[in-house]
Amino acid sequence: MEGEPTAELIRAQLRRLRTNAELSQEEFGKLVHFSGSQVSAVELGQRPLDRFFLRRADEVLGTGGLLTSLLKLAERDGQPSWFRPWLEAERNAQQLWCYHPTLVPGLLQTENYARTVIRGDDMLSDEEVDKRVAIRLDRQAVLDRPQPPKLVAVIEEAVLRRAGEEFRGVMAQQLVYLIERTERPHVSVHVIPSEVSTHVGLAGPFTLARGNDGGWVGYLENQLGGSTIDKDQDVATLIARWESVRSEALPQRQSTLLMKEVMTSWT
Structure with missing residues (x-):
């Protein structure tokens, strides 16, 4: 291994x-x-x-x-060399800001949701799927430590409503989990409603982490992996884009009501 x-x-x-x-x-x-x-x-x-x-x-x-x-x-x-710097930044973060246009962010995924998403890559063996799911869930422990980072996540309403018959139960469970997580004072989830048809975040997912020294680093995902962003100018661009994305999202209370509405519509 x-x-x-x-x-x-x-x-x-x-x-x-x-x-x-x-x-x-x-x-x-x-x-x-x-x-x-x-x-x-x-x-x-x-x-x-x-x-x-x-x-x-x-x-x-x-x-x-x-x-x-x-x-x-x-x-x-065993993680790829390109991913290790971000894992270190994530573990030491005081604040985490994450946006994903098509998925629930990994730090807020249930095991069943994570497994379903990861299994979508038919090139992975069952063993590799299990390994990746375990690693993703282990990373979530950062939110359970005595002094956890403040996590702010922005997701699209379309992500909450994406559920075929075989995915409906997984998504309903995921919504319950998201709502429960937002009851913690250090976790906020904000939803961009469907009527916001376009914004800068649709170019792709990204996450920002602020460390103990007050400095920020970013992380960009792509089809072949990802990259940690630490150049000042690039980080500043991501922070500006985050502010733009965040401004399109509903406040916490309205976001939670929307998540409950979607969940009720399925049950």
């Missing part, structure tokens, strides 16, 4: 912890609901590290979540 040095550390820790617990691979396998041969394959690197397996291993071995925490590090290490 990507992040191989950390992955090897996980396997070494797993072997050490199992051995110290005086459990054979067969005995340990029964406790974590895997076969002995599957345990052996994980320890030898012949089977990908599995989040469920490591969670059960942490419980059985009483590690305090060590193995799953190391897996998060391995996944972070």
